[in-house]
Amino acid sequence: MLAEIITIGDELLIGQVVDTNSAFIAKSLNNIGVSVYQITSIQDDKKHILKAFKNAESRVDIIIITGGLGPTKDDITKKTIAEYFNDNLVLNQDVLKNIEAIWERFGRQKLLQVNKDQALVPSKSTVFVNELGTAPGMWLEKQEKTFISLPGVPFEMRNLVSKAVIPKLKQKYSCPFILHRTLLIYGLGESNLAHRIESWEDNLPSHIKLAYLPSVGKMRLRLSSKGFNQEQIITDVQNQINTLLPLIKDEFVGFEEDQQSLEVFIGNKLKALNKTLAVAESCTGGKLAQQITKDKGVSAFFKGGVVSYATQSKIDILNVNQDLIDRHSVASREVVEAMALNTQALFNSDYAIATTGNAGPDKGDSKVEIGTVFIAIATKTEVFSEKFIFGQPRERVINRAVTKALELFQKEILKN
Amino acid sequence: MLAEIITIGDELLIGQVVDTNSAFIAKSLNNIGVSVYQITSIQDDKKHILKAFKNAESRVDIIIITGGLGPTKDDITKKTIAEYFNDNLVLNQDVLKNIEAIWERFGRQKLLQVNKDQALVPSKSTVFVNELGTAPGMWLEKQEKTFISLPGVPFEMRNLVSKAVIPKLKQKYSCPFILHRTLLIYGLGESNLAHRIESWEDNLPSHIKLAYLPSVGKMRLRLSSKGFNQEQIITDVQNQINTLLPLIKDEFVGFEEDQQSLEVFIGNKLKALNKTLAVAESCTGGKLAQQITKDKGVSAFFKGGVVSYATQSKIDILNVNQDLIDRHSVASREVVEAMALNTQALFNSDYAIATTGNAGPDKGDSKVEIGTVFIAIATKTEVFSEKFIFGQPRERVINRAVTKALELFQKEILKN
Numbered sequence: 001m002l003a004e005i006i007t008i009g010d011e012l013l014i015g016q017v018v019d020t021n022s023a024f025i026a027k028s029l030n031n032i033g034v035s036v037y038q039i040t041s042i043q044d045d046k047k048h049i050l051k052a053f054k055n056a057e058s059r060v061d062i063i064i065i066t067g068g069l070g071p072t073k074d075d076i077t078k079k080t081i082a083e084y085f086n087d088n089l090v091l092n093q094d095v096l097k098n099i100e101a102i103w104e105r106f107g108r109q110k111l112l113q114v115n116k117d118q119a120l121v122p123s124k125s126t127v128f129v130n131e132l133g134t135a136p137g138m139w140l141e142k143q144e145k146t147f148i149s150l151p152g153v154p155f156e157m158r159n160l161v162s163k164a165v166i167p168k169l170k171q172k173y174s175c176p177f178i179l180h181r182t183l184l185i186y187g188l189g190e191s192n193l194a195h196r197i198e199s200w201e202d203n204l205p206s207h208i209k210l211a212y213l214p215s216v217g218k219m220r221l222r223l224s225s226k227g228f229n230q231e232q233i234i235t236d237v238q239n240q241i242n243t244l245l246p247l248i249k250d251e252f253v254g255f256e257e258d259q260q261s262l263e264v265f266i267g268n269k270l271k272a273l274n275k276t277l278a279v280a281e282s283c284t285g286g287k288l289a290q291q292i293t294k295d296k297g298v299s300a301f302f303k304g305g306v307v308s309y310a311t312q313s314k315i316d317i318l319n320v321n322q323d324l325i326d327r328h329s330v331a332s333r334e335v336v337e338a339m340a341l342n343t344q345a346l347f348n349s350d351y352a353i354a355t356t357g358n359a360g361p362d363k364g365d366s367k368v369e370i371g372t373v374f375i376a377i378a379t380k381t382e383v384f385s386e387k388f389i390f391g392q393p394r395e396r397v398i399n400r401a402v403t404k405a406l407e408l409f410q411k412e413i414l415k416n
Numbered sequence: 417m418l419a420e421i422i423t424i425g426d427e428l429l430i431g432q433v434v435d436t437n438s439a440f441i442a443k444s445l446n447n448i449g450v451s452v453y454q455i456t457s458i459q460d461d462k463k464h465i466l467k468a469f470k471n472a473e474s475r476v477d478i479i480i481i482t483g484g485l486g487p488t489k490d491d492i493t494k495k496t497i498a499e500y501f502n503d504n505l506v507l508n509q510d511v512l513k514n515i516e517a518i519w520e521r522f523g524r525q526k527l528l529q530v531n532k533d534q535a536l537v538p539s540k541s542t543v544f545v546n547e548l549g550t551a552p553g554m555w556l557e558k559q560e561k562t563f564i565s566l567p568g569v570p571f572e573m574r575n576l577v578s579k580a581v582i583p584k585l586k587q588k589y590s591c592p593f594i595l596h597r598t599l600l601i602y603g604l605g606e607s608n609l610a611h612r613i614e615s616w617e618d619n620l621p622s623h624i625k626l627a628y629l630p631s632v633g634k635m636r637l638r639l640s641s642k643g644f645n646q647e648q649i650i651t652d653v654q655n656q657i658n659t660l661l662p663l664i665k666d667e668f669v670g671f672e673e674d675q676q677s678l679e680v681f682i683g684n685k686l687k688a689l690n691k692t693l694a695v696a697e698s699c700t701g702g703k704l705a706q707q708i709t710k711d712k713g714v715s716a717f718f719k720g721g722v723v724s725y726a727t728q729s730k731i732d733i734l735n736v737n738q739d740l741i742d743r744h745s746v747a748s749r750e751v752v753e754a755m756a757l758n759t760q761a762l763f764n765s766d767y768a769i770a771t772t773g774n775a776g777p778d779k780g781d782s783k784v785e786i787g788t789v790f791i792a793i794a795t796k797t798e799v800f801s802e803k804f805i806f807g808q809p810r811e812r813v814i815n816r817a818v819t820k821a822l823e824l825f826q827k828e829i830l831k832n
Contacts, residue, residue, distance in 0.1 A: 010627055010640070013452040014596065015443030017629075022457070027431025034737040036429040037464075041459035042743070043629070049451075055471075071607040072628040074615065090675075106807075133806070153630070180430060191530045194784045199490065211426055211460070212488040213433075214569070215573050224426070279723075285709025286702035289723040292782075293701025294778050296810055298725065304733070305723035307705040313720040313763055347729055361712050396710060402433055 001175045002037040002060040003029050006052050008067040008077055009152060012041045021066050021157055029163050033226065034062060044068055049080045057145055062169065065153030071114040071136035078138075081149055082122045085140055089120040095136045098129045125149075128164040132156045137164060139220075146172065177230040179237055182256035185219040185248055193219055197247050200240075207233075208240060220256060262406040265291050269413050270301035277409075278347035279305035280339040282330070282356035283373055287402050292328055303347040308339065314356075318342045329367040331357045333374055333385045338386030340378035340385075350412070352378040355404050357388075359397040373401040377412050417591050418453040418476040419445050422468050424483040424493055425568060428457045437482050437573055445579050445658055445689050449591030449642065450478060465496045473561055478585065487530040494536070494554075496638060497565055501556055501814065503538040511535040511552045514545050541565075544580040548572045552712030593646040595653055598672035601635040601664055602823075609635055613663050616656075623649075624656060634635035636672060636817075662793055678822040686767075693825075695721035696734055697753040698746070698772040699789055703818050719763040724755065730772075734758045742798035743785040747773045749801045755796035756801075767829070768794040769821050773804075775813040776810050783797035791815040793828050 005025050006349050011017040026036045031146030037060050042048050043191055050069075056063045068077030076384060082089050097121035103111055111395050118134045128137030135151040135158040148165055150157045169175075185193060190212050194201070201210060207227065213220035223240060225233050245252060289305040292298060308314040311330050315322050320338045328334040341356035371392055376385035386408065390400040421441050427433040435457060442452045453476050458464050472479045484493030498505050512535035519527055532552045537543050544553035551567040553576040564581055566573045577759075585591075601609060608630050610617070617626060623643065629636035641649050641657060660666060686693060695704050705721040708714060724730040727746050731738050736754045744750040755770035773789030787808055792801035800823065806816040 010453065010625075011629055011638075012439070012441055014640075015452075016445045016596075016598075016638075018434065018436050018439045023428070023431040023434045024474060025431070026429055030430045036431075036461070036467075038433075039429065039455075041455035043453070070628060070630065072610040074627050087756070109608075112607050112611050114507070114610060134813075154811060180432075182432075189464060191528050192525075194488040195528050196832075209426075209490075211490050212486060213427055222427075222432075224430070250493070278729075281702075281705075284706075285714075286697075286705025286707075286723070287720060288726075289697075289702025291702075293703075293723075293725060294811070296652045298701070302725050304725040304729040306708070307702065308723035308735070309705075309709060309718050309720040310715060310763075312638070313694075314709040316764070317722070317762060346733060347726075348732070354591075395710070396810075 001034045001062070001173050003034050003062040003064060004037055004040045004056040004060045006056060006063060006065045007039070007152070008049060009041075010244050011041050013043055021152065024154070024158055025064055025161060028166055030167075030178055030180070032166055032170050033178050034169065035178065035226070036196050044074050044076055044079050046076055046083075047258075053084050053147070060194070061145060061173070063147045064165070065074065065147065065149045065394065066157055069118075069149065069151045071118050077149060078120070078122070081138070081140065081147065085122055085124055085142065085147075087122040087124045090123045091116075092121045092127050092136065092216075094129050095119040095121065095127060096148070098136075099132065099134045102134060109413055128160050130156050130160055139165075139168065140375040162395060175225045176228050177233055178224070178226040180222055180224045180257065181237055181241060182213075182220050182222040182249070183241070183244075184256055186253055186254045187253045188219060188248065188251045189247045190214045190219060193221065193248070195413065196243060200244055200247060202244070204240060205236065218358050225284075226299070247377065253263055262403070262410055263296060266292070266406060266410055267295065267298060267301060269416075271297075273310060273416055274280050274346075275350040275364065275413075276301050277351045277353070278302050278303040278343050278349040279352065280343040280354040281305060281307050282309060282314070282339075283359045284355045284398055284405070285309060285359075287398055288353065288355060288405055291402055291406065303349045306343060306346070306398075314339065318346070331368045331372060331374060333376075333387065336376040337383045337385050340376035341383050344378045350380055351409070354378075355401055355405055355407050357397075357401065359394045359401070360392055361394060362406060371397050372402075373397065375401065375405045375408055377409055379412065417450045417478070417565040417589055419450050419478040420476045420478060421451055421455045422472060422479060422481045423455070423457045424460060424481065425457075426490075428707040429459055437568065437570055440570070440574055441480055441482070445478075445585075446727075447674065448582055449585050449594050450585065450589070451594070451642070456602060460490050460492055461538050462492055462496050462646075465493065466500055469476050469500050469563070472568070473558070477561060477589070479561065479563045480581070481563065481565045482573055485534075485567045486564065487528075487534050490744055493565060494538070497563065498538045501538055501540055501558065501563075503540045505536040506539045507532075508543050508552070508703070509534050510545050511537065514547065514552075515550045518550060523568065525763060530724070532699070535586075544576050546572050546576055548575050550801060553636045555581075555584065559684070583679060587600075589714045593649055594640070594642040594643050595649050596638055596640050596673065597653055597657060598629070598638040599660075599664075600669045600672055601637060601667045602669055604635060604664065604667045606630045606635060609637065609664070614661060616660055616663060620656060621652065624653060633678070678819070678826055680711055682708070682826055682829065683711065683714060683717060685826075687713075689829065689832055691766040691829075692717050692719050693767045693769070694719040694759050694765040695768065696759040697721060697723050698730070698755075699775045700727060700814050700817050700821070701770045701775075702822055703723060703770060703814055704769065707818055707822065719765045722759060728768055730755065734762070747784045747788060747790060749792075752790040752792040752801050753794075753799045757791035757799050760794045766796055767825070769825050771817055771821055772795075773813075773817065775810045775817070776808055777810060787813050788822075789813065791817065791821045791824055793825055795828065
């Protein structure tokens with residue numbers, strides 16, 4: 001079962017917007033055994049859209065289209081779909097009611113004709129009412145092929161894919177099972193890894209595909225397989241992994257698919273332990289707190305944080321000793337440990353994480369090399385810290401520091 | 417002059433990685449007058465790659481390919497390009513030297529054959545040595561068509577595009593001038609905006625294209641035009657904008673192309689005024705501080721912040737009166753104003769921004785509707801606050817609250 005994702009919008013082709021929708025859709029399709037053959041981004045142009053539909057139809061079974069469903073003149077997807085299906089647009093009462101409800105909820109003025117027109121849909125389509133916005137999702141069939149049109153606004157699209165599109169695809173198609181297992185490997189470059197596992201790779205059965213995915217500080221090695229015999233696929237892939245693991249036993253740290261995001265893992269663990277956390281941040285500037293509070297239900301374990309950006313605020317708010325800073329510099333083990341301990345006391349939390357360092361590009365108050373970050377963890381019984389050098393640029397230093405802080409903390413609470 | 421971007425990699429088609437490369441390339445091409453006709457993401461599969469090359473060649477003049485240039489067996493782009501051009505691979509000494517230099521710089525063990533093989537390039541290609549990595553960029557011509565192959569690692573690719581690809585394209589092709597002007601409009605929804613400017617839009621000359629780009633809390637309205645008479649294009653677009661502006665005079669805030677980001681604007685303004693800022697955040701959970709500290713040079717004006725996530729931390733650290741919270745609820749004008757004033761005192765800053773509310777999806781300690789956020793600004797002479805209802809989901813509420821807080825603050829310091 002093959003799919004193509006077509007994203008429509010000039011903003012993609014002039015680089016004004018990054019297409020994040022396709023990755024979400026591709027992942028959702030993969031989960032139910034649908035392989036994405038191609039992703040195509042095209043302009044808001046009728047001829048181009050029609051051509052893309054025709055090409056996609058010749059290649060794949062399922063075509064998912066996002067974008068171009070707004071109320072204005074540059075939104076031409078719906079009309080173009082109707083033309084492609086030799087269909088006309090009819091008013092859908094459910095969609096109209098939804099639009100009216102949204103209008104009422106936000107206390108807007110009266111509905112304009114263009115708003116009402118968003119309730120027009122191709123007569124042959126099955127409609128998915130979009131509770132988060134005014135543009136509906138639409139499902140149309142042409143012999144064995146299925147066209148699905150979705151709004152381009154990411155959170156509206158995601159909600160429709162999860163709640164409506166995926167269930168309906170599962171109902172209609174009998175899809176194979178797709179398995180991806182991605183090994184996370186630290187401390188081994190792409191070519192050295194390939195060299196080390198060469199004979200293993202050469203003996204991989206043809207139905208298992210291997211991919212090397214290098215990224216900042218780690219390698220991901222992905223084995224993929226698909227077929228209708230789910231049990232066999234799982235066994236085959238597992239057997240290959242069993243042969244592989246002894247070759248990389250010092251560098252292998254886990255499977256990407258088994259890992260929840262760090263902050264979700266930490267949140268669940270803290271809730272289970274009935275423990276609380278607070279943070280103090282200097283160079284990470286609030287990003288650590290932001291990462292922790294991204295998901296819901298955080299108030300059960302997260303007490304809060306201090307962004308002690310200015311050196312003086314480390315003294316005034318975090319009660320770090322001026323003398324300690326003078327002696328060791330604001331970016332030091334001594335200061336970061338004091339930050340963690342005092343934050344724990346300030347928030348009356350069981351644990352505290354603290355960061356200080358220099359994310360660059362300038363030296364600032366600290367005396368350390370640009371990219372140096374100290375991270376401390378305070379527990380009920382001790383405080384400890386580590387020093388890291390994360391290189392450049394600024395954004396990367398901040399991101400790596402936040403990830404490393406969460407990793408260190410995860411390791412700590414796993415001891416419980 | 418038309419281009420197509422082809423990104424190669426299974427990781428894109430299973431949704432493991434978001435394609436950020438295409439937006440960067442598209443923007444860079446647009447700047448020199450090359451329009452991107454299509455972006456195509458395909459698998460690491462020889463047949464599929466060959467087919468994509470052929471299709472692209474039939475549609476456009478310039479084909480830019482990223483990905484599939486690593487040292488391992490799943491990296492097949494280079495061989496496939498050689499096949500497409502009926503060419504063979506030859507060792508390039510400059511590339512080899514670069515690989516050896518990188519090896520030495522990182523103190524790695526001896527070069528493997530697969531590393532040396534990265535210096536193999538199609539004999540017909542012009543090579544761009546990649547100083548940031550081992551895979552080179554390659555430029556091949558076929559009659560009037562140009563194929564450019566680049567590594568998929570974003571920072572390597574960006575460096576090659578800016579330093580090598582764009583200059584060489586400008587040399588080879590005589591490109592038209594492309595102008596985008598994007599008006600930022602606040603407080604007017606997509607359909608209401610379209611309604612208000614309808615007759616203006618109907619009278620736009622055909623060479624000026626209009627696009628509506630709704631995003632969190634604002635509308636972007638983009639006028640685009642291209643042609644070889646640069647002066648005429650600038651005049652025509654400016655004339656249209658002059659007619660448009662009186663229609664949206666209360667809602668127009670500036671041009672995206674002219675604007676620095678809000679936080680950069682605020683930083684520069686505060687530095688010019690020699691004033692300082694601190695923040696207190698509840699529902700935005702650190703995102704406001706993170707946004708402010710994203711860019712360099714922040715310590716000149718940013719003192720820091722408190723993420724008072726738990727209600728108790730508003731009392732303990734921000735010294736908000738327990739009684740005030742009991743009387744008005746933790747999400748109220750009274751509490752957010754107290755947060756702002758006390759933060760200003762705590763950090764001894766000239767200004768403070770505070771947020772409190774409920775980002776959802778659960779009610780939590782607050783009594784307000786999910787999505788409600790209060791924002792307060794404290795200045796040396798007053799404190800004021802506003803209430804907003806930002807809807808759902810959580811991520812969007814947080815983002816809108818942060819943007820709105822920075823906007824309110826920008827408006828305030830613009831008075832100076």
